[in-house]
Amino acid sequence: MSLLAKVFSHKKKHLVGHHLVLNELKIPKHLAIIMDGNGRWAKKRHMPRVAGHKQGMETVKTVTKLASSAGVSVLTLYAFSTENWSRPKDEVSFLMKLPVTFFDTFVPELIEQNVRVETIGDINALPEATKKAVYDAKEQTSQNTGMVLNFALNYGGQKEIVDAAAVLAKKVQEGEMAVEDINPAAFAAELTTGFLGDLADPDLIIRTSGEERLSNFLPYQAAYSEFYFTPVLWPDFDQEQLELALESFTKRDRRFGKV
């Protein structure tokens, strides 16, 4: 039986610091994933790139259920970056339909899993149908109290930081706050992850497909995150791969800058 299956089979739980430990597997409170490798997955199979994106969406469903069952509090998925608009028009058009397809087929399971949908990024700039699907899903799951499934959609980390700085500057300019009041908590509250409070910073960031860079994903929040890079392509990421990532996370000795 796989380790993660063992984790699920008999959940002996205890806490180490603020982390849940399930049968010796440390579970990150906030897990973030850069879901890379969808185009390559399709190319290896002589299929169009969009076939990789479609299969990647199925992996989103699988990993959402696994993370929720394992006790993850927040799962943030990098679905579409501000840089993705420069992809071919037909690919962008297909990608913008995926949130609609996702919710058409998965909202009942999200509700069954008590999962709440949230988003970070400029949703208002998305096509109307995409925007409506996202707002409807957020509304339909807003009362759920389990894992937060947080999609980074039309998200860019550097823009997020600049926008937060601008908000604070305006508050000082209008006398709403003093410069001396600008501290990490006040800054973090202006980021798009502010609604997550103490859970805003990912404990573990997974990136698939072998690339080892952050790509403008949560640059402020990732200051003390653990990273797990795997050559596995996102559509092939499954329970066993998640288990390997969590095993690696369990062995990390996090310092948060201290000795």
Ligand SMILES: Cc1cc(N2CCCCCC2)n2ncc(-c3ccc(F)cc3)c2n1
């Ligand atoms: C743009 C895009 C691409 C997208 N891919 C599938 C996963 C791999 C990454 C690229 C393609 N997925 N997968 C799920 C969503 C989604 C987004 C927001 C939402 F509220 C519900 C679902 C999604 N969105």
